[in-house]
Amino acid sequence: MPNPSPSPVVVGVTGTSAGLAAVRLAAREAVSRDRDLRIVHAFTWKHPSLEQIDHRARRTAARIVDAAVATAQRSTPGVRVTGQLVDGLPDRTLLRLGRTAEMLVLGDDDLATTPWLPSGSVLVQTVARAWCPVLVARGPRPQAGPILAAVDGSEAALLGLRLAAAEGARRNVPVVVAHVIEDDEEQAREIVDRAVEAVPELTDYSVRLLTGAVGPTLVRATSRARVTVLGPRGTHDAGLLGSVARTVLRRAASPTLFAHGSPLPAPAPRSVTEVYNRTGS
Template sequence: MPDPSPSPVVVGVTGTAAGLAAVRLAAREAVSRDRELRIVHVFTWSHARARGAATQIVDEAVATAQRSTPGVRVTGQLVDGVPDRVLLRLGRTAEMLVLGDDDLATTPWLPSGSVLVQTVARAWCPVLVARGPRPQAGPILAAVDGSECSLLGLRTAAGEGARRNVPVLVAHVVERPGGEDAGREVLARAVAAVPELTDFTTKLLTGAAGPTLVRASSRARVTVLGPRGAHHAGLLGSVARTVLRRAASPTLFAHGSPVPGQRPAPDREREPSRVLIP
């Protein structure tokens, strides 16, 4: 009996420019991971004209993927249903879900019922949100706050850094003066909890957590974090909401298995090459 196909990279499209940016990013991710790219457009059947328009959306997205990333293995699919429910179901067997930001930074608030918010908050696999025409050079930025969710994000960042052969910048934000020692402890515990993290630097940032990480994202190849932090049990944490709306780099929201228990201290061989304090 043949082995099952590897989990695909799934990208959702709606016919927008942001959706096509997500397709280009997803195509590169699929090739780099040796996965099939599955392009999905979800809508409720109404009449033949609507189906024709939906087919054009998928066809354009498939052509965009093939033009932008030669060699990508890509299929297009129309699915009848509620978009966030369909994406969440597909995410159970996907390597990654990729979505466009649909100009969230221009909206005055982040609608909790949007497909993007629901998918980022509730997916079973990592969710990558595309930003702009193409990711820039730079490190993987991993934001940690001591929560289990942020440690999962750091583990995800470690895998991304190793796969891309780029370093990981592990950052913790201290919001008030005098919290530097506690911040260093958060960083030390985080890197100790993720033994697969090898090529990394730690950095303390100061200021309001969300806006500070947004500014730091402008120098990152990818920003990685968990959808909820240490003090937020809602659909999305306040920091995740800010970063989702305004980040300058593609943003990867981590989902998956919990991180193994923390070690008491980092191994000497795994100490960061530099500890940066602005």
Template sequence: MRNPVVVGVSGTSAGLAAARLAAREAVSRDCQLRVIHAFTWPNPGASEDYEDARRAASRVVEEAVASAKRSTPRVRVAGQLVDGPPDRVLVRLSRTSALLVLAGDDLATAPSLPLSSVLPLTVGHSWCPVMVTHGPRTPAGALMVAVDGSASGLLALRYAAAESRRRRVGVEVVHVVREFAGRHEEEGHRVLAASIAAVPELGRVRTLVLAGAPGPTLVHAGAHARVLVIGPRGTRGTGLLGSVAREVMHRAACPAIFVHGRAIPAQRTPSGSSGALAR
């Protein structure tokens, strides 16, 4: 049995849009969609309020399931109300999921954690790839993947190769340098060539060396991409997310997929500089 696509919702229009996107992802993978709402109760002494809150939470799940079915009638979908903090619930479910889909504007409303923490905690600690979306629009461009010569970038490239075949779309491989000067641009092309050589299943791709601050440059470049794939480098102290990944997570116009090393077995790292893309 194939692992499901899991979408986390909390009752916003952004969450409903994420559920519809997740339904399409599930059908394209021929797997089930699971709609999850994490329920926490901060006031144990108020039993009447608890029952009302739990009924409201159940309606959140029901509405998202109905929206997914309306948008994609072929989807096999099940909804579930799960007790616990949203980041812990979703990370636990990610262990047996093919893909975790989150709406960036949706999880920011979760009451049990500070406004800005649920999304990066979930993305940073997930065991499966995480797709973050900020709206209903899905551009029709190529699949874009960012590389920087690191093992993290290579994992993203390998995942992008598989996704491009499944989606039947072209791939744009991007490397960001701080500025267009002779050695920086040459080094950027070397990083691209070494990365692509390490993933022969890619086939033909378009390569781009871009100049600027890595985060904003990737966000701008991905404005017309179908999907932006990134291997989020960081440290345990920052929840496995670096500054570039956080910028993409919060600002990318297209859906962004974050791929961790634990989700895909590591292979050899291409030679070349680590570049400027310090994720």
């Protein structure tokens, strides 16, 4: 029996259609990365005086895992998948597993059941605090278009651009480096230039300078993206999630990948002429 890959793709399931959409997406991601897929459901019901009810609840939870494993196998032949029922709170379980995961994948259950996005939700806690990238599924949709990377001058956005460059190279699709102009175009181009210079592995890309309110403008751009990549917080944001990340998390049309990882190394110098030759500007 082969040893499990050291950094699996981990997907959390809850028994909902959104969770199964996340399983299908996670299975494709695992196969494309040659990683194992690990499906987990966090089981939190436990009451010593209600042992019979607890046992039934555990059986129901186990069926959720089994159904998710079957979904992964049907949707993506060849996927190496295991399912696990884990005792513990969902957010703590996912954050712990994310320390050794290639990627965490979640459905957008929280977005469908509440008129706002509470900070205590599993989705917000995981997207904001994970150690590895977090991919949020958006249900069935064609996997077409470029990688959309939103940059704003923050360190988190640079991590996102580095991740987008790797995703574009792996999928053999271009990256669109997007920035929403907030003050003036010259300043916007400087922000994009610095971002591109910091990620020399970014080669197949173009630049889009957008106008409008930042969050809604990026949301509109996601409708033409295969995957949207951004950081969980911007330059001036505090708290768990930045305002733009929160808007994109709630309303993006494409699967959304939130960047986490190690800080970027110092970039090698790259001339402005080279940057604009590659972007076609």
